[in-house]
Amino acid sequence: xxxxxxxxxxxxxxxxxxxxxxxxxxxxxxxxxxxxxxxxxxxxxxxxxxxxxxxxxxxxxxxxxxxxxxxxxxxxxxxxxxxxxxxxxxxxxxxxxxxxxxxxxxxxxxxxxxxxxxxxxxxxxxxxxxxxxxxxxxxxxxxxxxxxxxxxxxxxxxxxxxxxxxxxxxxxxxxxxxxxxxxxxxxxxxxxxxxxxxxxxxxxxxxxxxxxxxxxxxxxxxxxxxxxxxxxxxxxxxxxxxxxxxxxxxxxxxxxxxxxxxxxxxxxxxxxxxxxxxxxxxxxxxxxxxxxxxxxxxxxxxxxxxxxxxxxxxxxxxxxxxxxxxxxxxxxxxxxxxxxxxxxxxxxxxxxxxxxxxxxxxxxxxxxxxxxxxxxxxxxxxxxxxxxxxxxxxxxxxxxxxxxxxxxxxxxxxxxxxxxxxxxxxxxxxxxxxxxxxxxxxxxxxxxxxxxxxxxxxxxxxxxxxxxxxxxxxxxxxxxxxxxxxxxxxxxxxxxxxxxxxxxxxxxxxxxxxxxxxxxxxxxxxxxxxxxxxxxxxxxxxxxxxxxxxxxxxxxxxxxxxxxxxxxxxxxxxxxxxxxxxxxxxxxxxxxxxxxxxxxxxxxxxxxxxxxxxxxxxxxxxxxxxxxxxxxxxxxxxxxxxxxxxxxxxxxxxxxxxxxxxxxxxxxxxxxxxxxxxxxxxxxxxxxxxxxxxxxxxxxxxxxxxxxxxxxxxxxxxxxxxxxxxxxxxxxxxxxxxxxxxxxxxxxxxxxxxxxxxxxxxxxxxxxxxxxxxxxxxxxxxxxxxxxxxxxxxxxxxxxxxxxxxxxxxxxxxxxxxxxxxxxxxxxxxxxxxxxxxxxxxxxxxxxxxxxxxxxxxxxxxxxxxxxxxxxxxxxxxxxxxxxxxxxxxxxxxxxxxxxxxxxxxxxxxxxxxx
DNA sequence: TGGTTCACG
DNA sequence: GACGTACGTGAACCAG
Numbered sequence: 001x002x003x004x005x006x007x008x009x010x011x012x013x014x015x016x017x018x019x020x021x022x023x024x025x026x027x028x029x030x031x032x033x034x035x036x037x038x039x040x041x042x043x044x045x046x047x048x049x050x051x052x053x054x055x056x057x058x059x060x061x062x063x064x065x066x067x068x069x070x071x072x073x074x075x076x077x078x079x080x081x082x083x084x085x086x087x088x089x090x091x092x093x094x095x096x097x098x099x100x101x102x103x104x105x106x107x108x109x110x111x112x113x114x115x116x117x118x119x120x121x122x123x124x125x126x127x128x129x130x131x132x133x134x135x136x137x138x139x140x141x142x143x144x145x146x147x148x149x150x151x152x153x154x155x156x157x158x159x160x161x162x163x164x165x166x167x168x169x170x171x172x173x174x175x176x177x178x179x180x181x182x183x184x185x186x187x188x189x190x191x192x193x194x195x196x197x198x199x200x201x202x203x204x205x206x207x208x209x210x211x212x213x214x215x216x217x218x219x220x221x222x223x224x225x226x227x228x229x230x231x232x233x234x235x236x237x238x239x240x241x242x243x244x245x246x247x248x249x250x251x252x253x254x255x256x257x258x259x260x261x262x263x264x265x266x267x268x269x270x271x272x273x274x275x276x277x278x279x280x281x282x283x284x285x286x287x288x289x290x291x292x293x294x295x296x297x298x299x300x301x302x303x304x305x306x307x308x309x310x311x312x313x314x315x316x317x318x319x320x321x322x323x324x325x326x327x328x329x330x331x332x333x334x335x336x337x338x339x340x341x342x343x344x345x346x347x348x349x350x351x352x353x354x355x356x357x358x359x360x361x362x363x364x365x366x367x368x369x370x371x372x373x374x375x376x377x378x379x380x381x382x383x384x385x386x387x388x389x390x391x392x393x394x395x396x397x398x399x400x401x402x403x404x405x406x407x408x409x410x411x412x413x414x415x416x417x418x419x420x421x422x423x424x425x426x427x428x429x430x431x432x433x434x435x436x437x438x439x440x441x442x443x444x445x446x447x448x449x450x451x452x453x454x455x456x457x458x459x460x461x462x463x464x465x466x467x468x469x470x471x472x473x474x475x476x477x478x479x480x481x482x483x484x485x486x487x488x489x490x491x492x493x494x495x496x497x498x499x500x501x502x503x504x505x506x507x508x509x510x511x512x513x514x515x516x517x518x519x520x521x522x523x524x525x526x527x528x529x530x531x532x533x534x535x536x537x538x539x540x541x542x543x544x545x546x547x548x549x550x551x552x553x554x555x556x557x558x559x560x561x562x563x564x565x566x567x568x569x570x571x572x573x574x575x576x577x578x579x580x581x582x583x584x585x586x587x588x589x590x591x592x593x594x595x596x597x598x599x600x601x602x603x604x605x606x607x608x609x610x611x612x613x614x615x616x617x618x619x620x621x622x623x624x625x626x627x628x629x630x631x632x633x634x635x636x637x638x639x640x641x642x643x644x645x646x647x648x649x650x651x652x653x654x655x656x657x658x659x660x661x662x663x664x665x666x667x668x669x670x671x672x673x674x675x676x677x678x679x680x681x682x683x684x685x686x687x688x689x690x691x692x693x694x695x696x697x698x699x700x701x702x703x704x705x706x707x708x709x710x711x712x713x714x715x716x717x718x719x720x721x722x723x724x725x726x727x728x729x730x731x732x733x734x735x736x737x738x739x740x741x742x743x744x745x746x747x748x749x750x751x752x753x754x755x756x757x758x759x760x761x762x763x764x765x766x767x768x769x770x771x772x773x774x775x776x777x778x779x780x781x782x783x784x785x786x787x788x789x790x791x792x793x794x795x796x797x798x799x800x801x802x803x804x805x806x807x808x809x810x811x812x813x814x815x816x817x818x819x820x821x822x823x824x825x826x827x828x829x830x831x832x833x834x835x836x837x838x839x840x841x842x843x844x845x846x847x848x849x850x851x852x853x854x855x856x857x858x859x860x861x862x863x864x865x866x867x868x869x870x871x872x873x874x875x876x877x878x879x880x881x882x883x884x885x886x887x888x889x890x891x892x893x894x895x896x897x898x899x900x901x902x903x904x905x906x907x908x909x910x911x912x913x914x915x
Numbered sequence: 916t917g918g919t920t921c922a923c924g
Numbered sequence: 925g926a927c928g929t930a931c932g933t934g935a936a937c938c939a940g
Contacts (some may be wrong), residue, residue, distance in 0.1 A: 567938055568919055595920060621921060624936055652932060654924085661934045664923035672922075696924090696931095748930035757929045815927055827931040831924090835932095864924040864932085 006126040006260065007046055007056035007153075008119045010137035011107070012064040014039060014155075015096060017138070019089050021156060027277045031508045032088035036095045037279060042155045043103050044282060046136070050262050056134070058126075058260040061100045062118045065111040065399045071244055078244060079189050084847055087893065091512040094424055095277070097400065101333055102273035104266045107400035110254050116141050118254070120247035123150055125257055134160075141181065144247060146174040171203035179206045182242040183215065191244045192237040196230045212242045255330075276503040305493060306361035308454055313485035314364040315477050317382055322366060322391055328358045329395050334402040336492035337422070339411045340484045342369070342471035345659065346413040347526065347635055347642040351385060352473040353480060354392065357488035360496070364488075365481040373474045380477050389418055396422045404428065406444045406491045409647060412523040423520075428491055430515045431498040433648035434507040438796065438806030442648040448490045451497045456490060457483045510803040513894065514836050515647065517843045521859075522645045522655070524846075529640030530662070530860045530870070533910075536678040537627045544623040551616040558609040565616055568594050574609075581607055622666065626675045633660045645862070652828045653803045653835035655862055663863045667915065677912035686873050686907050689914040690883050692865040693902035694719060695834045696747050702898045703800070703829065704783035708776065713899040719743065726776040727769060742773060746780060747830055749823025784826055791825040799832035800895050837901070838862065841890035848886045854879050868911060880905050 018038035027033035049055030071078045085093075100107045110118055116139065123133045123145050131149075135142050138154040143166050146152060152161040166174045183202035185193015197205070209215045216238060219231040231238070267286055274283045316322050329335040336357040341349035350369055357363035368385040372378045396403060396415065401424075405411050408427040415422055432442040440446055448454045462483045463470050472480065502508045556562045560578065563570045572592025576583045581602055586593040594613075602610035633641050643662040645655045657663040665679070666672025681687045697719055701709035712722045723739035724731045738759060745755045756766035774781040791797050796806040805828040809821035842862060849857050854871075857879045861868040867887070871879050887903045908914040 564938075566920095566936090569939075589918065591919080593919090617920080621936080625922070625934095629935080646933095649934095650932060654932065656933050657923095658934065661922085664921090664934070666922060668923080745930060748932095751928080751930070753928060754930045819928075823930065824932090831932060834924095866924080 002051075002057075003130065003132055004057045004126070005055065005132040005134065006058040006122065006257070007060075007134045007136055008122055009043070009046070009059070009061040010115055010119060010135065010139060010142065011039075011061040011096065011100070012115050013137050013139050014042065015089070015092065016085075017156065018042075019086065019092075027279075027503065027508070031091055031095075031512055033092060033095060033277060035089060035092045036099060036277065039096050040099045040274075040277075040279060040282065042136075043099065043105065044265075044285075045155070047103055047105070047262060047265055050264055054134075056262055058131075058257065059262045060106045060108050060122070060255075060260045062115045062122075063097075063107060063109040063399060064115045065109040065113070069112050069114055069117075070248070071114070074243055075190075075192075075240055077190050082188070082190075084851065087844075090517075094512070097402070097424065098273060102266075102269045104263060104269065106255055106260055107333065108254050109399040110251075111394075111397065111399075113248065113251060117248040117251065120145055120249035121251050121253060122257070124249040125253060129257070131257075140177075141245060141247065143170075144174055144177045144181075144245075170199065172206050176206055176211070178242065178245050178247075179211045179215075181245045182212050183238060185241055186245075189244075191241050192234070193241050194230055194234045194238050196226060201227065212238055272500060276500060278503070305496075308486065308489065309361065310457075310482040310486060312361065313481050313489070315481040316364050316366040317380075317477075319383065319387070319391075321364075322383060322388065325356055325358070325364050325366075326391060326395050328362075329356060330398065330401060332358045333400060334358075334404060335395070336363075336404040336488040336495065337396065337411060338405065338484060338487045338491060339414045340365075340472050340480070341414060342473045345642075345644070346410050347417075347529070347638070349414065350473070351414055351418060352471075353484055354388065355484040355488040357485070357492040360493050361489060363485035363492075365477075365484040367477055367480060369473050370475070370477060370480065371473045372476075373470065377476060382477075385418075389420060393420045396420050399424060402426060404491055404495045406447075406487070406494070407648075409519050409523050409526075409645075412520060413527055416523065416527065425516075425519070426495060426499060427516065427519060428494040428498055429648045430511065430519070431495070431502065431507075434511045434515055434803065435498060435501055435505055436806065437653070437804060438651050439808065444487065444490060444494075447494050452490065452493055454490065457486055459483075506802055507804070509894075510653075510799075510801050510836065514653075514801060514803070514839045514843070518647065518839050521842050521846060522647065525859055525861065526642050526644060528858050528860055528870075529635065529638055529642040530868075531640050531680055531682050532630055532634065533678045533680050534631055534634060537631050537675075540674060540678070541623055541627040541631070544619045544627060548616060548619050548623065551612050551619070555609060555612050555616060558612070565613060566620065568592075571613065575602065575607075579607075579609070581605075581610075618669070618671065622672060622675060626666065627678075629660055630675075630678075643861070650835075651805050651824070653799065653805075653832040653839075654864060655835070655839075657861075662861055665911070667912075673912050676915075677910045679911035681870050681909055684872065685870050686876060686909060687911050687914045688869040688871055688876065688879065688883070688905065688907045689911065690867050690869070690880075690887060690903055690905045692834070692838065692887065693904050695837070695865050695901060696830050697743055698897075698899045698901060699800075699830050699833050700747060700780075700783075703833070704777075704779040705898070706777045706779040710899050713902075716902075723773075727772055738769075742769060745770075746773070747827060749784075749826035751819070751823070787825050787829065788822055791821070797825045797829050799829050799836050800891070801833065801836040803832050803836055805829075805832060834865065837890045838865065838867070838887070841887045842867065844886050844890065845883070848882050849879065852878060852882050854882065868914075876907055880907075 015035050018035040022034045022038045025034040025037055046056055046059060097107055108118060119135055126133050127149055133150040135152045136155055137152060146163050146166060154161060163174055166177055170177055170180050172180055180202045183194055183197050184199050185191045205215045209218055216235050219228055222228040271286050316325060338355045339351060340353040342352050343349035352369040353365055353367040355365045366388055367382045368388050370380050370382060395401060403422050403425045405427055407429045408425055412422055429442045432447055440450055445456045448456045462475055462479055502511055555565055559574045563574055565571060569591045571594050575581050576592050583592060599610045599614050635642055643657045644659050645657055649656045666675050698713050701713055712719055720736050720740040721731045723743055724735040727739060728735040741758050750770055752763050752767040752770060756763045787797060791807055791810050796804045798804050807821040807825055809817045812818050845859055854875055857869055857871040857875055859867060859869050884903045888901045891897050906914045
């Protein structure tokens, strides 16, 4: 029997080295994957060497957990100057974990320990059992571990490193290497060392005296005066450095040694991964492309899945059961998670339970906050919330275990409020959004029906509806378990269907670089909330109420009798039937149109009642939708308003905002703007608003390659003036207004009818303007034609980042639907690219502000082309510079635009004042 | 529940 | 010649 041989791969070290050594490859759909490719090849080689002489029998890949380690407690500046990893490396981290999983090799990470320490612990444990150990790394710190039975392997030049190498390079054997490393310090990790001592001097001193303490003890005897003084002055730093470079090797092993046994190349998961990445040369080695090339990810999806059996879900009420599920989660290295609460608003909700799924059909529910209904049922026996959270936290935060959620933002907010972070993660709702936008809604019930042919237990059958509805904490545990565990089970099954489609369908880029990383960013914005001046809102409500009452009386007098002004039906009958004003019927319902255009027309003709109804409507709208509603939306616990941003609703990639909608707070009229003035900064702080200027027109100029528009933006000219000049030969208020309308018409997918209606000209005249526009701005025409060709062929259009909007209406037999789809096809790439860009700015904003030391700057809101922050007054200059830079460069480096992105920044005590 | 209106980008 | 009256959202209100 041969000796066991454990290979420990320093995953984090390898990633950075591969990133810098290998060309910046991208995988088949444009996501940076050079390091992933290098890593995959290296892992392949190792696994393939199973049972060769000197090959591995046991293998694990060790990563750094991103959290702080004990070394930061020793020295707060440890690794403090590390720049964040390069942007095109960041999306490779999850892929590298996917690769490791595809080989069925364990990923090991442990918060509080660096990869080096975990490696040291495993190495010592294996040596103690008489195993051989090879550390796959060329990190000098790890060379301290070299001893008989343990060597290192540098896979990039296929070199084995032993004690000879250490002696040759550092002049001392591995056992003394830590002493040398301590004296010389390390500028990258910010290990201070002793100033003036580099590798040569450090080596000499240790060779002469033996260790750091001995060197310090003999400092007085050193002849070189500068060296002597430096050692005396920096003795404390030398001792600190000695502790910083010392590897910890006495910690418990996260996974037992025997679990690292290598089983060889697992063809199916590996094939799926390679096809997903498009690593064709490796794919050939695993046995060529599978019979059905693009369905290869079906390796996962086509596995027969068990039916849904609700009675088999487990209700977890003992510590033993909880521990068992958590161990299963670690073992599976992925787990679906769902939280149940007593409220749809995650800022008001209490945690009621958590469900987990580790495999299709294998799911549980852990109740923590059920109360019984107070009448028929008592509070059921459950594990205490704190215990469950304490036990779940290591699993949910474990960097080697993938957490899968459906609309994970909700659970993220809930869990963060309870002191738990969740990472790494996937979100099935966002997977669906990035794959199937325009084809389906992305709620769990929709997705379960579509992909699993399964009807989920409806919330209302568990909790009822209307005034009989109960909150989830009142649901009996058996019913709650069936519902909640099913959610986790469905989520896991959906992930298995959707995740493998990502790469073949070219959605990885937008998922990994835009939507997935946005989840925790938006979760934090929602948690932050925004401060509103309650008294001011109440004052406005009162003021509006008075005006509304006054107008109501006047309107009723003009009409000759009271009626419901808010009823379009009654209003239309009053205006057109009783008062005999000119107007027409409309729509299938047969009610008169009384919208703002119609009323303005009537008012222009001298109808006093129409003017008053308009005024009444405005005030009624402002009062009911804003001043009254916002007061009611103030969270009593935080005294702030917390909107909910929907990440998977808008067809184009935009966010939307609900409960309350803070993306449609008035600004266009003076009276409405007073509501915006009630959005105020907390005491001592200011609101900062940063707007992209004309971003959609700029993107249109880039995407359609319109030289005149590109040049005008490059020179910083007013684009509507330019358009007016080109179309009408002169610039004045009137021509500029028309030009602006036409510019918007272009973005929205122009039709001569629509433009004619907007401009109040006839169809022929509108068409002439469009023709002239196409003539003056060549490129627009071509963009429209190419976009329409593409959408007709493929059924979808894409943004610059590859986000798809499917437009099935393009093949409708109804002409109206077809034309609507054509207009959407023109608009979606432009609106969607703008959404991609601001999302990237949001993702980068936190790290950029943190790097600049601006920890007190909080991002509060996104309004499509605007980001709103709250910050200390003294941070305004520095924060403005960071925010401007992040927003203006948000497309880079993935996309290089031919137009600059302009950002306008304003500050004030209120949102209104910041504009 | 669907239709209408109107707040925003 | 008919078709249709700009893209994307969410909330309040009325009426059936």
